[in-house]
Amino acid sequence: MIRVGDRVAHFMNMKRVGVVLEIFRKRNTKTWMVGGTASEVTLAKIEFEDKIEDLSVQDMFLIERK
DSSP states (O other): OOOTTOEEEETTEEEEEEEEEEEEEEOOOSOEETTEEOOOEEEEEEEOSSOEEEEEGGGEEEEEOO
């Protein structure tokens, strides 16, 4: 489980290491299923050296616990 303050990296690019600033949920309104819409997506605001991005928590890999 990823928490605020943890150092994380994206699993497709392990060289980009950042710090989690905030974890929040966003309603996924763009995906439609047969029975309705998909559930909410959990995102993390991550501060990298060059910029801050909102990325899915599912795509993050824990590097170091605070």
